[in-house]
Amino acid sequence: xxxxxxxxxxILAEVYDLDRISSVLxxxxxxxxxxxxxxxxxxxxxxxxxxxxxxxTSNEVGELLESLKEYEKQIxxxxxxxxxxxxxxxxxxxxxxxxxxxxxxxxxxxxxxxDVWTEARPKSDFASFxxxxxxxxxxxxxxxxxxxxxxxxxxxxxxDYEPGMKTADVKAIFDVLRPQQVALLKQxxxxxxxxxxxxxxxxxxxxxxxxxxxxxxxFGYDWKRGRQDKxxxxxxxxxxxxxxxxxxRFEPTELNSLFSTAHECGHALYDQGVPKDLSRSPxxxxxxxxxxxxxxxxxxxxxxxxxxxxxHFYDSLQKAFPKELGGVPLEKFYKxxxxxxxxxxxxxxxxxTYNLHIMMRLELEISMLESKLAVNDLxxxxxxxxxxxxxxxxxxxxxGCMQDIHWSSGYxxxxxxxxxxxLVSLQLWECIQRDIPDLEKQIADGxxxxxxxxxxxxxxxxxxxxxxxxxxxxxxxxxxxxNPYIRYLKQKFGEIYNL
Numbered sequence: 001x002x003x004x005x006x007x008x009x010x011i012l013a014e015v016y017d018l019d020r021i022s023s024v025l026x027x028x029x030x031x032x033x034x035x036x037x038x039x040x041x042x043x044x045x046x047x048x049x050x051x052x053x054x055x056x057t058s059n060e061v062g063e064l065l066e067s068l069k070e071y072e073k074q075i076x077x078x079x080x081x082x083x084x085x086x087x088x089x090x091x092x093x094x095x096x097x098x099x100x101x102x103x104x105x106x107x108x109x110x111x112x113x114x115d116v117w118t119e120a121r122p123k124s125d126f127a128s129f130x131x132x133x134x135x136x137x138x139x140x141x142x143x144x145x146x147x148x149x150x151x152x153x154x155x156x157x158x159x160d161y162e163p164g165m166k167t168a169d170v171k172a173i174f175d176v177l178r179p180q181q182v183a184l185l186k187q188x189x190x191x192x193x194x195x196x197x198x199x200x201x202x203x204x205x206x207x208x209x210x211x212x213x214x215x216x217x218x219f220g221y222d223w224k225r226g227r228q229d230k231x232x233x234x235x236x237x238x239x240x241x242x243x244x245x246x247x248x249r250f251e252p253t254e255l256n257s258l259f260s261t262a263h264e265c266g267h268a269l270y271d272q273g274v275p276k277d278l279s280r281s282p283x284x285x286x287x288x289x290x291x292x293x294x295x296x297x298x299x300x301x302x303x304x305x306x307x308x309x310x311x312h313f314y315d316s317l318q319k320a321f322p323k324e325l326g327g328v329p330l331e332k333f334y335k336x337x338x339x340x341x342x343x344x345x346x347x348x349x350x351x352x353t354y355n356l357h358i359m360m361r362l363e364l365e366i367s368m369l370e371s372k373l374a375v376n377d378l379x380x381x382x383x384x385x386x387x388x389x390x391x392x393x394x395x396x397x398x399x400g401c402m403q404d405i406h407w408s409s410g411y412x413x414x415x416x417x418x419x420x421x422x423l424v425s426l427q428l429w430e431c432i433q434r435d436i437p438d439l440e441k442q443i444a445d446g447x448x449x450x451x452x453x454x455x456x457x458x459x460x461x462x463x464x465x466x467x468x469x470x471x472x473x474x475x476x477x478x479x480x481x482x483n484p485y486i487r488y489l490k491q492k493f494g495e496i497y498n499l
Contacts (some may be wrong), residue, residue, distance in 0.1 A: 293421020
């Protein structure tokens with residue numbers, strides 16, 4: 001059996017390498033590739049996707065998995081080998097239902113679609129992007145068809161990012177969350193708004209970059225195994241155990257790049273924390289996108305937007321921007337960066353409204369997949385829901401339905417994981433506070449090694465060994481629960497707005 005297991009591992013390592021080569025090309029496409037390279041890059045990514053899919057869904061892999069069934073039953077179910085066989089079988093059974101030709105073509109059209117989006121978004125040129133998005137949506141419908149019968153057309157999409165979860169599960173969680181967030185927003189809207197006018201000035205890009213580097217170095221980001229670059233839409237990508245990269249983007253006002261950098265660092269710390277003995281395998285990843293998002297949102301919001309964090313770091317930021325922030329007291333700065341109010345851009349939304357952006361996108365994704373919403377009607381539908389959810393209407397598609405890269409890349413099923421990640425971050429945070437009673441003091445002292453060590457031991461070390469709900473219950477004692485997040489919002493914004 002050991003020989004068969006080693007053969008399976010060898011194949012999985014080859015598939016891993018092919019996928020990471022694709023990641024390198026995708027990273028380059030979003031950072032340094034010239035605009036004219038989209039067609040060639042699409043062909044290259046299409047070829048790699050086909051080779052990876054063919055290798056992974058080969059009869060050889062199926063035969064090896066069949067022969068390892070008895071061996072899997074005999075070993076510790078939580079061992080690396082048992083989890084590897086189990087996870088590979090899940091992925092194999094799913095991927096063999098998808099034709100290689102579809103995988104290759106989907107990779108090609110999304111590479112082109114992504115480049116069209118990059119060029120069209122700044123111009124609010126939805127008309128040029130529309131035919132490409134129509135192709136993407138049509139192929140996502142085909143993808144779900146490969147998994148009939150299903151409970152809901154969205155289920156196969158969601159399972160790609162949150163294994164084991166159903167659309168009904170997400171809707172049930174959001175049904176608990178939505179009314180309480182709406183009620184909190186109503187309470188806040190009845191209070192005097194905090195002053196964030198000091199953020200509406202120009203902050204030099206170099207100052208933002210340098211402070212961001214200082215911040216994530218303190219968090220524990222390993223620069224020997226990573227780097228940071230600029231991109232139109234911030235992202236983290238992992239090429240292997242020793243190469244985990246982040247990107248950020250800069251806006252002249254509001255210092256949003258700092259929180260974007262903290263966010264992507266959270267993803268990177270997770271990937272840098274997955275043990276090396278899981279590398280070049282399906283286990284060398286996070287448990288799910290919600291688990292991954294719990295890490296990024298934790299470092300972005302629970303750490304980098306907290307009062308203890310700025311109690312330590314505000315002096316450094318003031319030195320970077322003496323003219324802009326020298327006369328702004330710490331408490332005023334803290335309240336300003338946590339101001340609650342409707343915003344057009346999801347990535348710039350405050351904690352109390354962010355989940356509403358996600359719920360809106362979930363409804364639109366489902367409607368497009370169900371053919372209830374035509375792509376050409378997306379801008380109007382988007383604006384209508386923005387009015388319903390947040391009381392504002394985007395002036396153009398750049399800050400409306402074209403603001404996110406996800407649909408151009410074919411990432412249907414991804415958006416719900418952002419809100420789920422928010423919820424998981426607080427479930428974990430309550431456990432961390434229990435295990436590290438002086439956590440706030442450590443953060444106020446600029447010390448993050450205790451927090452990172454807890455995450456390494458309780459989250460990162462498991463990689464992709466377990467389904468997300470299994471791992472969350474293993475760590476916190478329950479599956480995804482919105483109540484810790486609701487408690488957090490009420491406490492934090494109750495203090496800021498004197499509710």
